[in-house]
Amino acid sequence: MLHRIPLAGFNPDSLDTLLQENGIDKRYTRRLLYWIYMKGIKSFSQINDIPKSILSILGDRFATGLFDPESSCCSADGSIKYLFRNNSGLIYETVYLPDGKRNTVCVSVQSGCRMGCRFCATGINGWRGNLTAGEIVNQVISLPYKATHVVMMGMGEPGDNINEVIKACRILTSEWGLAVGRTKVTVSTVGIMPSVKRLLEETECNITLSLHSPFPEERSVVIPAEKSWPSSSTLEMLKGFNNERNRRFTVAYVMISGVNDTMRHLNELTKILSGSKLKINLLPYHSFEGDTHVSSGPNTIMMFKHMLVTSGIEATVRKSRGSDIAAACGMLVGERLRIKN
Numbered sequence: 348m349l350h351r352i353p354l355a356g357f358n359p360d361s362l363d364t365l366l367q368e369n370g371i372d373k374r375y376t377r378r379l380l381y382w383i384y385m386k387g388i389k390s391f392s393q394i395n396d397i398p399k400s401i402l403s404i405l406g407d408r409f410a411t412g413l414f415d416p417e418s419s420c421c422s423a424d425g426s427i428k429y430l431f432r433n434n435s436g437l438i439y440e441t442v443y444l445p446d447g448k449r450n451t452v453c454v455s456v457q458s459g460c461r462m463g464c465r466f467c468a469t470g471i472n473g474w475r476g477n478l479t480a481g482e483i484v485n486q487v488i489s490l491p492y493k494a495t496h497v498v499m500m501g502m503g504e505p506g507d508n509i510n511e512v513i514k515a516c517r518i519l520t521s522e523w524g525l526a527v528g529r530t531k532v533t534v535s536t537v538g539i540m541p542s543v544k545r546l547l548e549e550t551e552c553n554i555t556l557s558l559h560s561p562f563p564e565e566r567s568v569v570i571p572a573e574k575s576w577p578s579s580s581t582l583e584m585l586k587g588f589n590n591e592r593n594r595r596f597t598v599a600y601v602m603i604s605g606v607n608d609t610m611r612h613l614n615e616l617t618k619i620l621s622g623s624k625l626k627i628n629l630l631p632y633h634s635f636e637g638d639t640h641v642s643s644g645p646n647t648i649m650m651f652k653h654m655l656v657t658s659g660i661e662a663t664v665r666k667s668r669g670s671d672i673a674a675a676c677g678m679l680v681g682e683r684l685r686i687k688n
């Protein structure tokens with residue numbers, strides 16, 4: 348079958364070049380990007396303001412690069428998990444989280460993940476491939492609902508696919524792209540330092556560091572990346588960044604009973620976050636099949652929040668969503684995999 352280049356993932360400059368190389372006037376670039384990113388067209392025949400002769404060339408040589416999810420399932424709490432399959436057969440999941448006026452889409456950046464975090468079903472199932480910027484933004488464009496916020500917290504580690512993640516961030520926030528406000532896009536990472544540096548320098552998105560333990564020796568058991576990229580260095584980088592545009596830098600802390608929810612952990616967390624503008628988001632833990640760990644109870648989570656806030660640290664507790672459809676944090680593995688296993 349003829350391989351058609353997908354246009355989702357292009358920016359104005361790269362599309363200018365591609366069109367010119369194909370003998371098409373670059374004045375059509377902005378219109379094409381509008382139809383792809385804003386209108387979410389699956390076929391060039393849906394375009395009504397570009398001559399048919401041009402659309403015919405486009406249809407012969409290119410694809411829009413947008414496609415619908417293969418399946419979906421709904422949680423009792425209103426969140427919806429979608430399964431996508433790209434042209435190469437890679438499967439990955441996306442979660443839609445409606446909450447009043449806020450509609451968040453949690454996208455995947457890889458199919459699987461090679462970071463091997465101990466309490467994450469995605470990591471345990473291994474890595475199958477990277478997604479392109481077009482495939483990342485397609486997860487926002489091709490849902491039947493409009494997103495107000497986008498978080499890269501689905502399958503995969505953004506820092507391990509940083510070129511495509513940076514491209515996707517720009518498409519999401521640019522006026523020629525989806526024009527989601529820069530304050531409404533958040534990239535979550537285990538803290539691969541060169542990638543965090545690039546996110547700081549080359550995007551305007553918010554950054555969340557998955558911490559899960561303030562002690563390096565304990566964190567490296569849960570998040571092996573700690574050995575190569577110490578969280579203390581990433582935290583220093585975030586604290587030292589000249590944050591003139593008030594980007595939101597957050598620490599995510601999944602609370603596991605008896606593992607990271609003791610007073611010793613609380614005291615150390617307070618020590619490393621005090622005096623900084625970093626926020627902390629406390630999350631209940633979601634056990635998965637065959638897992639003996641359980642979440643800290645609501646009283647412990649609220650006690651952590653209270654003590655952190657009293658110490659002058661902005662702390663929030665994230666609501667648990669979608670756990671009945673395995674759509675909560677660390678539960679995404681891909682429907683096909685779950686059936687196979």
Ligand code: SF4
Pocket residue numbers: 460461462463464467468469470471501502503504537677
């Ligand atoms: S927590 Fe994130 S980085 Fe770690 S294995 Fe899971 S998907 Fe990968």
